[in-house]
Amino acid sequence: MTDYIGLTWDHPRGRRALEAASGDLGDGDTLRWEVQSLEGFESAPIDELAQRYDLLVLDHPHLGDALSTRSLRPLDELFDSTQISRWADGAVGPSISSYRMQGRLWALPLDAATQVSARRRDLVPNAPKTWDEAVDLAESGLVATSVAGPHAFLSLCSVVVSLGDDPGHAGAMFDRPIALRALDILTSLSQRAPEGTHGLNPIALLDRMRDRGDIGFVPLVYGYVNYSSDSVAFGAPPASDGRVGSTIGGTGIAITRRSEPSARLLDHLAWLLSEPVQRGFIPQHAGQPGLRAAWTDAEVDAAAHGFYSATLATIESSWVRPRLPGYIPFQSLASAAVRAVLAGARRPDDALDEIEERFALLQSTPIPLEQKEPA
Structure with a gap:
């Protein structure tokens, strides 16, 4: 027993x-x-x-x-x-x-x-299909980004995937020009977000979208079927040249x-x-x-309310993060660096330099091969 x-x-x-x-x-x-x-x-x-x-x-x-x-x-x-x-x-x-x-x-x-988009049906009848459309919608003050905790870095990874990069799979974490473009997109979105949303985890962000009605669209947030309703809809994130990125x-x-x-x-x-x-x-x-x-x-x-059919294609093509010893603290550090860029407190190139240096250290620690337990 x-x-x-x-x-x-x-x-x-x-x-x-x-x-x-x-x-x-x-x-x-x-x-x-x-x-x-x-x-x-x-x-x-x-x-x-x-x-x-x-x-x-x-x-x-x-x-x-x-x-x-x-x-x-x-x-x-x-x-x-x-x-x-x-x-x-x-x-x-x-x-x-x-x-x-x-x-x-x-x-x-x-x-x-996986990360998908979420919108209030009454505030945003049609979800932006591209990052340019999302940036245009942000001018209304209705767009929030999920950047608390590890999510600033995860959002950056998803945007770079949509722009054609494969993070972490060619030695470096990012293709630099693509990462700079992705940071510019996230900065344009984040600087116009409703006040007080930057510190909200995905659950709190979706709570606020549902309850307060001052968030009309979140381009990348982890999908929670519990929030799908007649008022809140989930779907694919904005794309670049038809390519969707999601972590x-x-x-x-x-x-x-x-x-x-x-x-x-x-x-x-x-x-x-x-x-x-x-x-x-x-x-x-x-x-x-x-x-x-x-x-x-x-x-x-x-x-x-159609949650699964609306997000199935996104999860089927989603990106898998590195699984290396020390990845979790690296993810936290990288996310803090991204948030500093979004707040205008740090130069994008400097933040990316630190992320690449830390990622290189991460790769230098091999995972021991699993040994079977003795009989």
């Missing part, structure tokens, strides 16, 4: 379905969930959390640190290859591939999300090294990722499923 403890993030999308499904797993095993803030989910040290919990709901950029500290169990040692192949074939976008490293799977893609987020459930998962716990996790549960139980409990079958289900989409 084992009492398992999991850690998820404190929002209905992150906790309600997991809590509703927890409790008695059978044969005396139980599972309960504790929660942390969105900011904790984005930045808390994964090795420390892994010492206290059996299950962790995490984002894929934590994998570099998790593998370097051997904090997680590889799931291919716990689930058979046929099951993993079914999940890989069924996951929406790069939701499951973002949790693969060193040829192994480290988390199950319970929840899928995938979402969450996966990982099993820590401290845990000795029983067959009942593994069956429970497989149940959460089963197609009927992803199409029924998860969306019925405020969740945002990770399987394409749920995203393409007409009833699920209709109940979500």
